[in-house]
Amino acid sequence: MSQALLVMALLSVIVGLMVIGFIINHQMLTREKDMALEKMLGLSTRSMMSRLRFEFIGILFIASGLGVIGSLLMSYLLSVVLFDGLWAFDPILPTLSFVMIMLVGVSIVEVLGRKAIATEAAVLFRDAD
């Protein structure tokens, strides 16, 4: 049964990572036109990536950091309410969660960011996205 619990936990982790991935991916998609415009105005790829990194990795860092801390608080409260206070602080799990979210987030920002930046300027005049 503990293996069943592990599967549940893994499934929620996978879905969580997927949703974060989609959110970042969507943001990249919506910014393609803005990025094409910036390229036309002479901004270097390096600067554009830098801006993306600052913005997204910054949001990811703070949001996921707070989220993981929030999860510790919430798990403690839930354990008091539902599981007779069965709770013990384990530093490894939240650290691992944070690192995984950052890894996935950073990877997507890097990959899709570069892809979005590489999009042809003609997309600016195109109606499709």
Next chain:
Amino acid sequence: MILRLAAREIKNHPRFSFFFVLSVLLGLLGLTAIESFKGVVQTNLQSRSKELLGADLELSSRFALEDRHVKIVEQYFEDATHLSSLDIFSMTSFNGASRLIQVRAQENGYPFYGKLLLRSNTQYPGDATPLADNEAWIYPELATQLNIKIGDELPIGEAVFKVVDIVERDIQQSMQTGAIAPRVYLSMDGVKRGELIKFGSTVGYKVGFKFPEGVQIDKDKDLLDRIKKSFDSTVRISTPSSEEDQVGRTLAYLGDFLGLVSLVALFLASVGILYLFQAHLRHKAADFATLHAIGMERGKLVRFMLYHLSLLSMFGTVSSITFGLILMGPLKSLAFQFLPIEIDNLFSFKPFVLVLLVGIASPLFLSIPLILKASYLATRKNAQKVPVLAWAAWPLFFAILSFYVSKSFLVAGAFLGGIIIFLLVLIPLLRLCLNFISKVKVKNINLRHALLRSSRTWAATLSIFLAVFYCSLVFNLIPQLRTNLENEISVANPNVRPSIFLFDVQDDQVEDLKVFSSQSNLPLTNISPMVRARLVSINDEKYEIDTDQKLTREEERNARFRNRGMNLSYASQLNASEKLVEGREFSGVYQDESMESPAEISIEQRFATRLGLNIGDILEFEILGMPIKGKVVNFRSVRWTTFMPNFFIVFQEGILNDAPKTFLATFGQLSSQLKDKLQVDLFKKFPNVSAVDIGRVIERIVV
């Protein structure tokens, strides 16, 4: 026409539409997988708990149960069937050696759930031939210890019984009794023949009830309470989810945990969809304004947005359901291979109904206020406010869905409460931070650009932030709770946990036992002293309860708990199955020669909660006529499933060392043959020491 327009919108923006549908599909697929899996686990848990009890409801008593007891239950459940069983301790002997045994007799067909597996490869109830009045099935340890073979005859009571089979697996073995005395199954006629029931006999009477399909007594607490109140305190009523023992409590935890998992999956899927919707609507604001400018009325605009998003959601939902159906088969074999779960019928419509609701109805509720707002924006009616009811629709819908999937007001309430509190705190905080960020002057132009962009497009920033925050929150929530639960429910690895648990080892037998174990080359571990005591007062308030007054059933139960005394131990430090939760370690050995100051004590955390204890509380005990005071210095958690000797209350060394005591101990990892031999040798050399085979017990309590 609007519908065609919506369809064309999808066709004209293939990339966006694809990613939108993919997001919905994968989010919902995750929900389908979790719900399906959870359904399997829950079904398995429910059948497991029924098998452990053997019935849907059981009456048990030390006094004979009569027809009137049965009628009380039948008045609530007319179509219930019932059968009886008996548990009786007795003695048997063979080859010159005697053994305590637990005789179990049951009416043919009982238990209703759970089967005995016999060595002849037959099952009972099932294809095993029912016992005749002169036949018996015995546990394998009895066969080994007394060297009994099939066909041999055993004297039990006033008669002799022929051993016709050996029980290989019995899910209803009890920790307290069956592990000490091996079980022998007789028929009800056999019990009569053996004259085991006479005046003065100690018999455990049971009547089990089977209810019609669909009746789950555990779901109706009021009815269960009414039934319980119909009986006096001599009759105990048990249901599959009785929380009176470790298994019941564990099953309750798992149920709540699974409810939480569903909520998390639902929430994650909804966060993804919510984010996509609002981002898309914001992004398309200019397009909507254009459409309105060229003549599209607001009503049609609203319908257009609604149809567009609904079509996308429906594609995503239907794809998710299709994939889910296709994946059911491989999922079943995967689960069967890797998990100790028996899956008779994995397929259920329930997860798919939920996915339909979440995939179609949920986006509708979500999108209505957003679409209205977008339409006001597009038609320049900025001053017009979206009705509050429109905003409240989705949260209300989500709340109802949450209660449905978690099947518990407490679970859903606790979860939603947490989510809402974070939202109420974060939104104003983030707005403040973004305001602050917009005023920050930084030299790096790219950083400045990023900060300005974040603060200027605050709605987008807020939505990304909240989405990532909530994903991270729930992402870590389940693994965090799982780890804590697993410490509670999982049984220690067989290579780590002991094989035999010993108790009633006398003080003057400890050295002999050590010699015995080293001579036999067997690992003797965890030798722990046990001192019997009564808890007299807590902070000078009397603890025991007077029982010569009229008490309710619950008060009587509470009084029995308080008045029965407790087992204390002493140690210099925590053992491997314990973890300090609050307070500090012992400061060393008790030194006060005057014995005026209280000794330091450590309390198991759940026991502490039950007694309402705090760090610093003073407990007074009576130990064989001697008053001893203890001060609580710490609470610890105990993993009872390690099967190491553990105690609710542990004193520091130095104060109880001289008190009369017995010892508990364990023998480490042993093969079955060694275990059996050990039990025989132990019985010869230390006849007063009881040895429990832990492997047998685990078969029952492992969930």
Next chain:
Amino acid sequence: MNKLFLILLFLSTPAWADLHVLFMGDSLSEGYGVTREHSFPSVIEKKLDEGAVPFKVKVTNGSVSGSTSANAPSRLKWFLKSKPDILVLALGANDGLRGIDVKSSSDNLAKTIATAKENNIRVVLTGMLIPPNYGADYRDKFSKMYLTLKNKYQLDFIPFLLEGVAGDKNLNQADGIHPNDKGHRVMADNVLKVLKPIMIEEFKQRQKAKR
């Protein structure tokens, strides 16, 4: 050493007591499920305080729930410090219920009785009956054990501690094994009936010995 002295001080017969009676038994004597004050040794103590005998008696309840006869010799050694005059030995029930070899139980009880006698303690042995479901053979062996001990050591004897209590739903707790408050009062009466003349006799003898 000082700690031991304090234990001794607490347990020993105080100056005001003329006689010290020690009860050594199991859950039946400890009062499992009832408060300390309602266990039969405490009920006896109360009756003695109220003047059942014309002298002061200190009662110590050295009973431990779940204990077998194996525990008796070491437990008596603990209480020797307190110098009991009379020992009411009410052990063996758990030996029987756990199917322990009768010889082993007999040896343990004999050792305890011998130690008591060496220390000038008068022993009152209480017998126990094993429920009939344990089989006639084991039951008989078990009962005979008490009679053998009684005869061998010339002991005062209470044949069955639960006389009039066992099997009566009104006098037992829900588990059907341990007496409730009413049951303990009946047990107190049963035991006191035998114990009272013994206490009087012992008191007189010890007073005589002091002179």
